[in-house]
């Protein structure tokens with residue numbers, strides 16, 4: 368039973384890229400892995416999961432009460448499958464952080480959080496203290512490892528696989544105590560901040576909610592997600608779910624463009640795995656230039672309109 372189960376995350380139409388990142392982590396653990404897709408009418412998603420390189424199989428549990436990502440219902444299905452697996456992995460996204468501790472509690476084990484490297488089948492590392500230290504985590508070998516994978520630390524596995532898909536019926540009834548009421552998602556059509564390959568982000572220097580509009584407009588021109596520093600969020604220039612950093616979202620886009628963000632350690636910890644970091648700041652000594660691949664000492668209120676014009 369040295370086998371890994373990955374819990375797939377999806378929005379009902381598409382597989383979240385975090386699943387392919389969990390697959391890279393599972394491959395590093397070095398044993399076969401299956402992917403579990405829970406939901407209602409999720410055949411298309413199961414096919415996307417089956418294409419992930421290295422997947423040995425895809426198990427689909429299709430039931431009306433699994434249509435929405437209620438951890439109470441999803442955890443019960445994972446636990447029903449758990450005895451066939453030595454490791455159960457989920458992404459360190461909002462979904463995974465809600466679901467995985469519940470699975471761990473039901474199995475009576477401690478959760479391993481935020482795996483960023485695999486040193487052995489039961490030996491992992493993860494960053495702590497805003498990324499200033501790396502902790503070694505040794506999980507006991509005689510119990511199931513239930514873990515979240517720090518998605519910003521892993522590249523997505525390829526998608527040329529063709530795993531077999533098996534469908535099974537739900538094992539547990541819907542929870543009588545918890546019901547799905549609705550979803551209010553910000554950002555509209557804009558790419559999800561946590562999985563967008565490009566992110567445009569801005570800080571306190573924006574000075575108002577109205578000024579932040581130009582950041583959205585620029586982001587839309589390049590199909591980017593939009594992030595912000597905590598100072599911008601605290602000042603009310605943009606919603607809280609846009610915060611990037613230690614107490615916000617940890618992201619790893621291919622391209623991160625920061626306007627008027629000083630580069631405090633708590634912000635940098637959220638972007639240190641980004642591919643290319645571009646910083647625009649009018650202070651040449653701003654700490655963000657220490658981590659930026661491309662830096663521009665300039666006024667963002669000049670640069671953003673110029674970029675918009677060039678891209679339109």
Ligand SMILES: Cc1cc2nc3c(=O)[nH]c(=O)nc-3n(C[C@H](O)[C@H](O)[C@H](O)COP(=O)(O)OP(=O)(O)OC[C@H]3O[C@@H](n4cnc5c(N)ncnc54)[C@H](O)[C@@H]3O)c2cc1C
Pocket residue numbers: 569570571572595596597598599610611612613614615616626627628629630631632633634637647648649650653665666667668
């Ligand atoms: C426990 C804890 C957790 C935290 N978590 C987070 C977190 O998750 N995320 C986060 O971001 N912060 C976090 N912080 C806050 C963090 O320490 C900083 O205060 C914050 O990141 C600063 O945001 P900022 O860069 O927008 O603002 P500032 O530090 O005020 O920087 C503004 C920058 O804009 C530049 N600027 C001003 N005008 C212009 C202009 N016209 N054109 C170009 N540049 C201009 C300035 O030169 C300056 O560098 C946390 C702090 C603590 C204590």
